[in-house]
Amino acid sequence: MAERRYSEVQSVERAARVLLAFVKADSWGPTELAHHTGLHKSVVHRLLLTLAGSGLLQRDGESGQYSLGLVMAQLNPRGGANGALKRIARPFLQRLAAACGETIGLCVLEDNHGLCIDYIDSPQAMRFTVFEGERFPLNAGCIGKVILAFQPDAFVESLIAQKALKRYTKNTITDPGKLRAELLRIRRLGHAFSDSEMTPRSRSVGAPIHGPDGQVIAGLTISAPDFRMPNSKVDDFIAMVRDEAERLSYELGYPGNAAGTTTKEAKEKPDAL
Template identity: 30%
Template sequence: MQSKNKTVVRSMDILNLFLTHSKLSFNEMVLFSGIPKTSVYRMVISLEEMGFLDKDKDGKYSLGLLFLQFGHLVAERLDIRQIALPIMQKLHHEVGEAVNLIVQDGKEAIYIEKLDTKQPVRLYTAIGRRSPLYAGACSRVILAFLPHDEREQYLEQIELKPIASGTITDKERLRLLLEETQRSGYTVSHSELENYSSAIAAPIFNYNGQVIAGISIAGLDVNYQQEALPQLVEKVKHAAFEISQNFGYIQN
């Protein structure tokens, strides 16, 4: 940690504010970051000059076009995204719900691709957004299929914090759900990341049988009542299996 350049770390703290805010004024960046005003000023000027930040006519800042260029490069180089996208599009056409692709990043999951729902509904999901591995179907399905020791270490260390009304905050209940997910090959969430939304997720495996991603459909919880689940579950599981096959996975 001591080897990290302080200015670089603080600059990242400024840029990270834009993960949850589309635009910010200079004073808002000072307020939200807790960094002294003079330091923020110097960093913002430098970030703007390098193309990392843009300022509009009202004096509000947003992420610069340079991030869009970098984002496209990263997305294009993620093989799993390229392989999964046609199958995600097919699933999206069949169910009309949002379709998400998530990979693990440390103790979190990150959305690397999504197709929006055809309904006017706000969902937690967005490309680049993160969620804890314990919350939400697509994140939790990855957690369920991690090696036992890795999963248990995570469960022992993590604090289960509520995010929405349905977030699971009891570790024993979570363990039972993870075991059920291993047996069934899918998981369902209701209001875990966003109230009144639901999701169904299945794991994606590589040729070694290791979980490398999760795929889910998500939308309004009224579309995920008990009678609708069997057909939706099969479609999600089939899509996950198709993607897994492209990575050499053979089901035992």
């Protein structure tokens, strides 16, 4: 029993040595980390896999390098959870932007607003833009709705009680009953759709991003002029944003599908919009 306890403590000590190495550098490969820590490469490899599996570390699929994961930032919110999420999510935004050619936004919840923490502008001459640090209402547009839909009911009711449902266009949802129904629909389908809710002639689709514990921590959106996102193409945009959001959620340590359905199944639903 004493040997077992010693072995367990030794494993913790080795894991600590691996984590402390990230004070010296932002990322490490298994071989260089083994040299740095003085541990055998096979031990380092097992520790890296274990720490990455728990969300403490993050592995880059292309380089094979490991860096601190989102969970580490969440343990110390003042250390910059948004910065960690932005770094991890950036390749997913780039891939989505290349696939659709439209503006991409990554937003989180801040107080009773949505906050953009990263974006990629469309290369098109006519486009709808978002900016890092820009704040958005939670009742209008995909940026807000896709995050609000997965918040606790008490949060939604508090927002309604504050009379914070501001109108921007004739399509903005300001009626509490209609907003509740819209949020339930988004939660069931696993994606949101917006048609001129904040800016006339703009459309957007969005999907939630889940953290390791299953909580929705952000939203991923595509925004475009309505003539480049007609009804006939909305399902395609939904599939793209959902697929990338699901891949990013998995990368962050969330193994499940938030909506409980596949993207294909959601598209087949008659009320997918």
